[in-house]
Each structure stands twice: as structure tokens, then as C-alpha cells.
Amino acid sequence: MARLNWGMIGGGEGSQIGPAHRISAGLDGHFHLAAGALDVDPARGKAYAEKLGIAPDRAYGNWREMLEGESGRDDRIDLVTVATPNSTHYEITKAFLENGFNVLCEKPMTMTVEEAEDIVETVRNSGKICAVNYGYSGYAMVRHMRAMVARGDLGKVRLVKAEFAHGFHADAADADNPRIRWRYDPAQIGPSAQFADCGIHALHLANFVSGQESQSLSADFISAIDSRTLEDDAMVNVRLDGGAVVRLWTSAVAVGRMHGLGVQVFGEKGGLRWEQEHPNQLYWTPVGGRTEILERGAPDLSPEADRASRVTIGHAEGMPLAFANIYADLAEVISAAKEGRTPDPVAMSYPTAEDGLRSMAAIRSAVDSASGNGAWTDARPPSMRG
Template identity: 40%
Template sequence: MINGEQELAAPLRWGMVGGGKSSQIGYIHRSAALRDGHFALQAGAFDLDPAAGRAFGTRLGLAPERCYATYAEMFAAEAQRPDGIQAVSVATPNGTHYAICRAALLAGLHVVCEKPLCFTTAQALELQALSEQQRKVLGVTYGYAGHQLIEEARELIAAGALGEIRIVQMQFAHGFHSAAAEADNPATRWRVDPAMAGPSYVLGDVGTHPLYLSEVMLPELKIESLLCTRQSFVASRAPLEDNAFTLMKYHGGAVGTVWSSAVNAGSMHGQKIRVIGSRASLEWWDEQPNQLRLEVQGEPVRILERGMGYLHPAALADDRIGGGHPEGLFEAWSNLYRRFALAMDATDRGDTARLARLRYPDVHAGVQGVRWVEHCVRSADQGGVWVRYDDPQTCRPSDVRPPEGVKKARGGPALS
């Protein structure tokens, strides 16, 4: 159980790029990083408007001189300070991730980045190599993986409780963008702008979340080939999709599906993962994250509850309050940030034994997410064909064509 005991000799000195006053995601980064005392916020480049960023940073309690106009200025200035930052989180639009992560790694910083890590597999592999060369952690915020019942699912599958794995059914299909929400919301607008979002909207924005959960639960299951179709039901979003279906074949014969959507009208979140074996199935739904549904053929349904003593020790290790009390996304993110901190500390100390015991969404998970999106886009833009997952072909943003049913992309207002 996590109880607030300090696990590091001293908190990691931490900065942020993005995550300012109007950010949708900045606060949960800060809440998660600061919760257990493993990080101490020291600096930030919070906003494209330097004055707004400085004002916001000082209201967070930072010294004005450590609230910077740009990430480049922050990295250079902090490198000259004896108390300069050791780690940075990147909470900016997708199109900036590659450049900021690269600069941070070259500055000798550990990095936590929003997904997707970048636009292309080639870029992702470059960041992976740089992370290894610099001996610095590059983590990705697949925040739902911090829910403890994801660990319970992994352990049940590994123990053979489901039998031979046959089907993995995934979805993240909400309805909040079933109309053109981006018309009046800049925070949504950049997500449907190829220059800022990359070659995909919902595949990268939501589809990679359950995909990563499947990788945690089923680490031995590897994709052999996939087929994807994608649509722009709100036509002004073309060439980016707001709905997509992906079919996957795994090595060994199992199959999988991912439904990625922002137009599932009426759905609050709609992220579920169901793993089906020859003896039993399990299902986790992020709107009820404290329960894991286990269905054994011929037996009554079992609902496993977070925090209970019958769970595997690996699941209970992330517990914060015990059974019966609900935990949510802020606890899940805090669990991930704890793991990021422990990995950063172990990396700096060269503690390979500690690193081997830690599991978190690292640079390899980031590479996998980018590769999956790239292959989905390539399949869809060839008319929905099967593509081999180890095929070296790539899909560059400039190659992206409008999804099926859309004749011509319409422009939208620029994001300032």
C-alpha cells in the first residue's frame, strides 16, 4: 500500500512545458507529480504568452525568474543553476512533442510526455535511441494504466485463469465531439488540425489508451497484421478521422479489435477492454475503474473490487486507502508518476535491479503507440487493407488523404 513514506533521498526537481491556466490536462500532471512528494515543481514554460505563463507560474508559487518564455530558454537557464531541474513534463499539443522531448533529453533531463510521443515511427525510434544514449527516462502518460485492477487483470491472465487467449476487444468511444465542438473551443481545435495533431485524430488521441492497457495485460501478445477503416462524420475534420475501426491479428492466432471514436453520441467515456479466453473472460471499464468483471464459463459472474485482500500483491501495491473507498483517475495518474520517479532515481543511481522490478509506460510504449497509429492510417488510406505490422513502410503527415466518404478537406481557423 502507498502511504506517503518518502522513497527517494530527495524530491526530483521538476519543471513543466505547457500545462498553463487554460490547459485541460496541466492540473492532473501537477496533482499526480506532487502528491507523494517525489517531485518538487521548480520551473515552467507554461504558456505561449510569456506574461500569462509567468503570472500563472507565480500563482503556483514559483519564483518569477523561473517562469520562462520558452522551453529552450528554460532548459538553457536551468542547466546553469546548481539547483536546476532534473525532470520535465511535456503537456503541449502533439505537434510539439518531438522537438521538446529531443531538446529535453539533450539537456540531460528525464521526460514525461503526453501521448502521442511524436508523429512518425522514425522520430519515435530516434527519441528511444537518445533516451538510451543519455541514460534518461522518457515516460508517456497512459494514465489509465495506473488503476490497480489493470495489474490484477495482468496477473489473472498470466496465471492462466482465462485459458488460451482468443479475442481482445477494445474501445474508447465517447460522444463529446459528435458535433463540431472545435468551432468554439481552441483546446479541441488543434486536435483536428493535421499540422498540430499529426496524421490522426481519434486513433492517436483515444485509441492508443486501450491499446496500451492490452499491452500491460497481455505482454506476450504481439500484433502480426492489422486492417483499419476511418471516417470523418464531421466533414470539416478531414483529413483527420473522428471514428475508426481497427482489426488485428496476433502472432499465435488471437484476434483483436479497437473502436476509436469521438462521435459515439451519448457516451460519457466509453473506454473498455475485454479479454476472452478459452475458459473465461474479463472486462474493465474506465467509468467503473474500481471493479474488474471476471466471467468463468458455466459459473456466476464475479466482480473483483479494488483494495480487497484477495487481489494479487502486484495490484495491492498501488492501493492507497483499502477496499470500499472509490479511487479514480487522479490516483491512477499518481501511481504512474510514482513509478516515473522511482525509475528516474534508479536510472541515475544505476540501480538495474530496481529498474527491472518497475513497470511503467516508457519510451518503448511510446514507440508502439506511434507505430500502431502509423500502420492504421496507412491501412485506412489504402482503402482498408491488411498491412503487416513489421512492414517498414511509414505514413508521413503529408501523405495523409481524406478518410473514406470525404471528397475534400475544408479549412478551419488557425490555432494561435
């Protein structure tokens, strides 16, 4: 596989997500950071890009300069990561897709369902890839959960319990902290805060491991800190198209909880449990049997888990490695297209624009349901209602 040129928009010096992407993209040597528009301040962004080793003529002041500059190059980037504020995702992603670039967009993919529908249509028209960074689906044992469900180990899935609860926004004194306040500002994040920020990761995992999509939902939102316009805690019940039900709780005011992402799947033959803070272990309990701890890196796991396992058994697996599996998937699919071959089927697990669209539809549905006292609402995008 030839090395691919990669570009990044956003994720500049001091950002939370930028380093994770750069570590993840570079882990396997598939991608070379060739271009960037890394900061809203052009001078600062150019300086940091050059500090990272990007050539001066590919250290751009903004994304429009980058789009124009890369479009005219024979060695143009093969993939661009969009890691800018939520409200800019749609415009940037659409522009790069329309000009023939593959895109990995941070979640949420857009601010509205209509924008998400347009991105999906743009992908179809352009023939390019648009992936969305639901990066936790890259964990090896999450992929093994999905494989176990798909091969029938659990029988029919009845119930999925998903959580993403932390307590880092629980102090009312921090309500005006700029690093926190933007997460509850509708102009910057859209109509939902905690569910759109964290809960949607939990819902994506529930869909991913169960192999079923959200059909309808009922939501209850609260703002535990009164000054917040948007919710900081949510409970959402979801009915899936394969008959299973999701019980989802997400919170930013759960004092004592840290990252707090986990998923449990209960089927007619057994149950599975996984937590992101302990990613190496997957707990499997067959009906009438004892709980078994499945270890990442152990023999006799699925091909999906084997491909996603990066370090030897017993060593800690971290979030950048999960993100790296998304980048490895994209490298395989992009390279296969350039080389005129069929990609490895196991690499087709990356989250797509359709996943981003389903997430935006679920967010809108949850907002409508919460404002309607928990009324059940259709969680499907309009284009997927049939």
C-alpha cells in the same frame, strides 16, 4: 527516498491536462514543482508559475530558456513533463533527453514514426528515461488484469475487445469551435484524429493487459461530419504477436457515451472486463463458472494492484490517481538510479519510449489501411520487424 525536483512545460492556466499532472505528481510527495515554462505567452506563463509557487528565477518564458537555465544548476530538475501541443513533443523531448534530463511526454510522443525511432535511439544514447503518458495503465485493476494474464489465470489469450468512444464531437455546429477543430487539423495532430487521440489509449491497454504487441492491423475510418479532413470514428482489427486478436472501436460521435474507455480479455480459461468509468471493479468469469466482481483494495489481489491502490476499499478511484501511479513508478526508478540500487520490479510498468514508438507505427499503419480499403498492414515499427 529524497524528494525530486520536477519541471513542467505546457499545462498552464486553463489547460485541461495541466492540473491532472500537478495533482498526480504531488500526490505522494516524491516530486516538488521546481521549474516551469507553462504557457506559449511568456509573461502569462511566468506569472502562473509564480502563482503555483515556482521561484521567479525558475519561472521561464519558454522551454529553451528552461533547458538552458536548468542545465546549469546543481539542483536541476530530475524529471520534466512535456504537456504541450502534439507537434512540439518531438523537439522538446529530444532536446531535454540529449541534455541529460528524464522526460515524461504526453501522448502522442511524436508526429511521425521516424521521429519516434529517433527518440528511442536518443534514449539509448543518453541513458535517461523517456516515459509516455498512457496514464490509464496506472489504474490498480488494470494492473491486476495484467498480472492475472501473466500468471496464467486466463490460459492462452484469444481475443481482446477494446473501446474508447464518446460523443462530445457529434454536433456539426461545433466543427469550427477552436477547442475541437484543432483535433481534426493534420498540421496540429498528424494524419489521424480519433484513433491517434483516443483509440491509441485503447490499443495500449490491449497490449498492456495481454502482454502482446501489435503485429498487423486492418482499419476502417469515417468522418461522420463531412467538413472534417480526418476521421471521427474508427474500427480497427489487430493481430498480436502472441496469437490474440484485438477488436477496437473508437469514436467521437457516439452520442450518449461519456468517457467510454474499456477493455475485455477473453482466454481459454476465462474472461475479464473493466471500464474506466467504474475503475474499482474488475469482472472475472472462469469458464463454466459464475461472474465474480473483484474490488480494488480487497485482500488477495496481486502485488501490482496493491501497490497501485491509493484509497480504502469502496471509495472512488479517479484518473489523477492512475496518473500518480505513473509518477510513483518514475520516482522509484529515478531515485534508484541516483542511489545506485535496483528499483522495485513492480515499478517498471510505466509506458516507455518504445511504447510511444509502437503507437506511432500503429497510427501510420491504420491510416494506410483505412486509405487502402481496410487492407492488412504491418503495425510494427521498422526497427522492430526483424
